[in-house]
Amino acid sequence: MDRETLVLGIETSCDETAAALVRRHPDGRGEIVSNIVRSQIEEHRAFGGVVPELAARAHVVHLDAIISRALEDARMDLSQVDAIAATAGPGLIGGVLVGLTTGKALAAASGKPLVAVNHLEGHALTARLTDGVKFPYLMLLVSGGHSQIVLVRGVGDYERWGSTIDDALGEAFDKAAKLLGLGYPGGPEVEKAAQKGEAKRFDLPRPLLREKRLDFSFSGLKTALRLAAESVAPVTDTDIADLCASFQAAVTDIVAVRSKQALERFAAEYPDSAPTYVVAGGVAANAAIGGALRDVAARTGTHLVVPPPALCTDNGAMIAWAGAERFALGLTDGFDVAARPRWPLDELGRGAA
Numbered sequence: 127m128d129r130e131t132l133v134l135g136i137e138t139s140c141d142e143t144a145a146a147l148v149r150r151h152p153d154g155r156g157e158i159v160s161n162i163v164r165s166q167i168e169e170h171r172a173f174g175g176v177v178p179e180l181a182a183r184a185h186v187v188h189l190d191a192i193i194s195r196a197l198e199d200a201r202m203d204l205s206q207v208d209a210i211a212a213t214a215g216p217g218l219i220g221g222v223l224v225g226l227t228t229g230k231a232l233a234a235a236s237g238k239p240l241v242a243v244n245h246l247e248g249h250a251l252t253a254r255l256t257d258g259v260k261f262p263y264l265m266l267l268v269s270g271g272h273s274q275i276v277l278v279r280g281v282g283d284y285e286r287w288g289s290t291i292d293d294a295l296g297e298a299f300d301k302a303a304k305l306l307g308l309g310y311p312g313g314p315e316v317e318k319a320a321q322k323g324e325a326k327r328f329d330l331p332r333p334l335l336r337e338k339r340l341d342f343s344f345s346g347l348k349t350a351l352r353l354a355a356e357s358v359a360p361v362t363d364t365d366i367a368d369l370c371a372s373f374q375a376a377v378t379d380i381v382a383v384r385s386k387q388a389l390e391r392f393a394a395e396y397p398d399s400a401p402t403y404v405v406a407g408g409v410a411a412n413a414a415i416g417g418a419l420r421d422v423a424a425r426t427g428t429h430l431v432v433p434p435p436a437l438c439t440d441n442g443a444m445i446a447w448a449g450a451e452r453f454a455l456g457l458t459d460g461f462d463v464a465a466r467p468r469w470p471l472d473e474l475g476r477g478a479a
Contacts, residue, residue, distance in 0.1 A: 128152045129152055130149060130150065130151055130152055131149070131150045131208040131209065131450055131453060131454065132147060132148070132149050132150075132159070132202070132206060132207050132208050133147070133148055133149075133150070133207065133208060133209045133210070133211050133241070133446045133447075133449045133450040133453060134146075134147055134193070134196070134197075134204070134207045134209075134210045134211065134232070134446060135147075135148060135211045135212070135243070135248075135442040135443060135444070135445035135446025135447070135448075135449055136189070136193065136210070136211070136212040136213065136225045136226075136228060136229050136442060136445060137212075137213050137225065137245070137248070137440055137441060137442045137444070137445045138185045138189060138213060138217075138221045138222065138224050138225030138228075139213045139215070139216070139217025139218065139221055139222055139225070139245045139440060140176060140181065140217055140218055140221060140270070140271070140440060141165065141166040141167070141169075141170060141176045141181050141184075141221075141440075142163050142164065142165055142166065142439065142440040142441065143163070143164045143166070143184060143185050143188045143189050143192050144161075144162060144163040144164070144192065144440065144441050144442035144445075145162055145189070145192045145193040145195075145196040145442040146158065146159075146160060146161040146162065146196055146441065146442030146443040146445070146446045147159040147160045147161075147196055147197070147200045147202065147207070147446060148255070148443055148446035148447045148450055149450075150447070150450040150451070150453075150454060154254075154258075155258065156254065156255035156256075156447050156450070158255070158443050159199075159200040159202075160195075160196045160197075160199035160200040161196070161436075161441060161442060161443045162192050162195045162196045162199065162442065163192075163436070163439075163440075163441050163442065164188055164192055166180070166181060166184050167310070167311065169181075169184055170310065171309070171310050174300075174304050174310050175300060175304075175310065176218070178218045178219075178220055178221070179220065181218055181220065181221050182218065182220030182221045182223070182224055185220075185221050185224040185225065186224055189224060189225065189228055190228075192442075193228070193232075196442065204232065204235075204236045204238070205236065207236070207238055208238065208239075208453070209238055209239045209240070209241055209449060209450070209453045209458070210229050210232050210233045210236075210238050210239070210240055210241070210449075211229070211240075211241040211242075211243050211445050211446055211448065211449020211450070211452075211453075212225050212226045212228065212229025212230075212240070212241075212242065212243065212445065213225050213226065213243055213244075213245045213248070213445050214226050214242035214243060214244070214459075214463055214464070214465055214466060214469070215244065215245065215465055215466030215467060215468070215469040216244070216245055216246065216271075216466060216467060216468050216469040216470075217245055217271075217467065218467070219465060219467040222465040222466070222467070223465045226242065226463070226465050229242075230461050233461070234461065239453065239458040240458060240459050240460070240461065240463070241448075241449035241452050241453055241457065241458055241459060242459040242463040243445050243448045243449050243452070244448075244469050244471060244474055245440075245445070245469075246267065246272065246274075246469075246470075246471040247281075247282070247284075247448045247471060247474065248444035248445045248447070248448040249265070249267055249269075249406040249407060249438075249444060250265050250267070250276060250278050250284065250404075250406070250448075250471065251278075251281065251444070251447055251448050251451055252404075252406060252433050252437050252438075252443075252444045252447065253265075253402075253404040253406070253431045253433055254447070254451070255433075255437075255443070255444070255447040256431075256433045256434065256437060257431050257433070259402055259404060259431055260402075261278060261279055261280050262277060262278060262279045262280075262396060262399060263278050263401075263402035263403070263404055263431075264276070264277060264278070264287075264388055264389065264392050264401070264402070264403050264404065265277075265278050265403075265404045265405075265406060266381070266385060266388075266403065266404070266405045266406070266410075266419075267406050267407050268294075268295045268296065268381070268405070268406075268407040268408075268409035268410060268415075269294065269295075269296050269406075269407030269408050269409060269439075270294060270296030270297055270300065270311075270407075270408060271294050271296065271297065272290075272294050272407065273289065273290040273294045273295045273296075273342045273344075274286055274288065274289045274290075274471070275287045275288040275289075275340050275384065275385075275388045276471060276472075277392070278404070281451045281452060281455060281457075282452070282455075282457070282474045283474075284471045284472045284474060285472055286470070286471065286472045287340045287388055287391070288339065288340025288341045288342065288384060288388065289341055289342070290341065290342040290343065290344065291334075291341050291342070291343050292343055292344060292345035293344040293345050293348065294344075295342070295344060295377065295381070295409050296313060296407070296408055296409050297344075298344035298345075298347065298348055298377070299311075299312045299313040299316050299377075299409065300312035300313070301348050302316055302348060302351055302370070302373050303315045303316050305348075305351065305352055305355065306319075306355065306361070306366050306369060306370065307366075308366070308370075311408075313408065313409060313411075313412060314411075316370045316373065316374060317370075317374065317412055317413065317414070319366055319367050319370035319371075320367065320370040320371040320373070320374040320414070321371075322367040322371075323364075323366075323367030323368040323369070323370055323371030323372070324367075324368045324371055324372075325368075325371040325372050325374070325375035326372070326375075327368040327371075327372060328351075328354045328368060328369060328372035329372075330347060330350050330351060330354065330372050330373060330375075330376040331346060331347055331350050331376065332347075332376055332379050332380050332383075333345075333346045333347060333380070334380075335379075335380060335383050335384075338387075340384055340387055340388055340391075342380065342384065344377070344380075347373070347376055347377070347380075351369060351372075351373050354369060354372070355369055374412075374414050375414075377415070378414050378415050378418045379418075381415055381418065381419070382418040382419065382421070382422050385403065385419060385422050386422050386425070386426065389401055389403060389422070389423075389426045389428055390426070393426070400429065401426065401427065401428040401429065402428065402429045402430075402431060403419070403422075403423060403428050403429070403430050403431070404431045404432075404433075405419060405430070405431070405432045405438075406433065406438055407438055407439075408438060408439045410432055410433075410435075410438045411435045411438060411439075416432065419432075
């Protein structure tokens with residue numbers, strides 16, 4: 127499609143209620159027109175994690191107002207939108223149903239095409255919106271629910287090279303924080319405590335690093351952290367800082383080694399392509415992990431792309447952009463499209479582009 131298009135994106139897969147308007151220019155450039163995100167952290171803080179029923183209820187209460195604000199900020203109305211994109215999975219099924227049903231209702235009422243977006247594809251394509259990254263490239267997705275290394279060959283064309291066999295990295299951070307009596311969300315709390323700690327005090331494992339496959343495993347590391355905490359109980363503030371620093375150092379080593387291995391594979395399989403490594407997901411904001419990845423990129427001659435933090439966590443702009451990319455290829459969906467709690471990125475269908 128060689129004309130300018132404007133897409134409304136709706137995101138409700140977990141604990142952010144979000145809507146955005148994104149413009150795709152004829153030359154493929156993207157522009158965020160408006161982007162509204164409402165976090166549910168306060169609703170879930172007392173429980174130390176996301177409660178699915180509370181998340182879905184909050185989406186029901188706030189989504190209409192969030193969409194209205196996105197349109198108002200853009201100084202536009204629904205009649206000016208070319209298509210409506212909504213997350214159809216993966217995610218907490220109650221929340222996904224709220225957003226997808228709303229998207230269907232708006233599309234039906236306005237006569238606009240519907241694009242059902244895989245939430246992971248939203249993360250995968252964000253770097254094309256922010257930095258104009260060209261295919262093919264590698265993506266490291268590290269978030270509360272996902273830890274994957276994915277080859278991005280084109281829109282709808284993905285190959286998973288590595289994934290977690292147990293906990294996702296964000297989940298591991300949250301569990302580590304809860305174990306040590308820190309707040310929620312856990313990632314920022316562990317990182318803050320780690321800044322005051324000694325990373326070499328506790329010798330924590332680096333699971334799977336002796337294996338050649340590109341998978342992750344964080345469950346054993348979490349268990350080792352618990353045992354280390356029990357060995358010095360009752361823990362002091364100094365102990366907690368040292369435990370967090372040791373935990374973060376182990377995680378950083380794991381991510382760095384796996385990234386280097388993946389980039390070496392990419393260089394071997396795509397010798398004529400300049401390597402680009404895109405990092406997406408909330409854990410991308412961790413300074414220690416970011417620093418390690420910059421070192422890996424420098425050593426391997428890789429262009430490292432990390433979208434702004436607000437676009438690494440869940441947001442409507444990434445869904446609107448993925449919808450715009452798919453819409454430009456003529457990929458739309460009927461109103462019978464179903465919400466999916468699980469939807470692997472590499473099931474989207476190779477060769478769709």
